[in-house]
Amino acid sequence: MTRNRWDDLAASLPHHEGPVIVVDNGSTDGTPQRVRQSFPSVAVIELHRNLAAVARNVGVEAATTPYVAFADDDSWWEPGALARAAAILDAHPRLAVLAGRILVGDDGRADPVCEAMAASPLGTEADQPGPSVLGFVACGAVVRREAFLDAGGFDQVVGFPGEEEGLALDLADRGWGLAYVAHVVAHHHPSSSRSTSHARRVLETRNDLLTCLLHRPWPVVGRRFLDVWRAGSVGRAAVLRAIRRAPRALRHRRPTSPSVEMRRRRLDGLFPG
Incomplete structure (x- = not known):
């Protein structure tokens, strides 16, 4: 998926193998x-408004392959x-999600998230190809189309960024596996237009809170909101923004099963939320 980053997309598209679908977010x-002029073999789906991460759902629905590899316009x-x-x-x-290693x-330094996934405390299940995870980085993930659609894809409450954990929990609740596989490698050259501003940090924290509200037990939700509120100006702004979206989140709340929640709690401290 992409939005207003033609220079990044033009640099990354020549690297892709196989059928490619670009979903343009308005x-x-x-x-x-x-894209149509410079890369005529690439399929383009033109959205008329920004659907954030839900644009990936549109791409997966349009795909005709059993597996779909996600990429951002700078990866x-x-x-x-x-x-x-x-x-x-x-x-x-x-296996529903293969989380690859991102350089x-x-x-070509390894993304710290991948190093954490490699050391996952969840261990490696007997029928999985690598350490089990309950999250992933979308631009370094390959998904089983059937499983992705079964879980409903990325939800519209969280949007972007931080949309991956909710989908991971939904998949785990349905019995699908998610695993980190280090020898499947993606490259990410972060766009110079990516924001590292205060507003971006607030948005990331807000989305983390919304994911918690959508999926975690109420005591965990309460502690998380309180901890974030106490963390400073970014946290307080994120809590206020999450509260504004809370009615929508509550309508879509789907708490994880006790078994998945127990696994998620093993990650608390490594991946707070």
């Missing part, structure tokens, strides 16, 4: 037309990575 810089998969991913998914029919920037 760009105003002519991205859809530019791509290493040559041969998707063939390896497909073989792994073929061999592990309960960041020109120096």
Whole structure:
């Protein structure tokens, strides 16, 4: 998915293998037309408003392959990575999300999230190809289309960023597996237009709170909101924004099963929320 980042997209698209679908989130810089002109083999779905991460749902629904590899407009998969991913998914029919290793920037440093997934305290289930996880980074993930659609994809309450955990919990609740596989590699060269502002941090924290409200038991929700409120100006702003969206979240609240909640609690402290 992309929005108003043609320069990044033009640099990343030549790296992609196989059928590619670009879902444009209401760009105003002519991205859809530019893709059609410069990359005629790429399918373009042109949305007329920004659906945030839900745009990926549109792409998965349009795909005709059993597996879908996500990419942002500033990321791509290493040559041969998707063939390896497909073989792994073929061999592990309960695997819904293959979380690959993400190398960041020109120096190819490993994303810290991937290092944490490699050391997951959830261990490795007997029928899975790597450490079990309850979260992932979308631009480094390959999903089983059937499982993704069964779980409803990314939800509209959280939006973007931080949309991955809710989907991970939904998949785990349905009995699907999620695993980190280090030898399936994606590259991420973060766009210079990515914001690191106060507003971005507030949005990330708000979405973390909304995910908690959607999925975690009430005592956990209460503690999390209180901890974030006490954390400073970013936390207080995030709590206020989460409260404004709380009625919508409550209408869609779907607490995880006790067994999945027990697994999620093992991650508290590593991935707060």
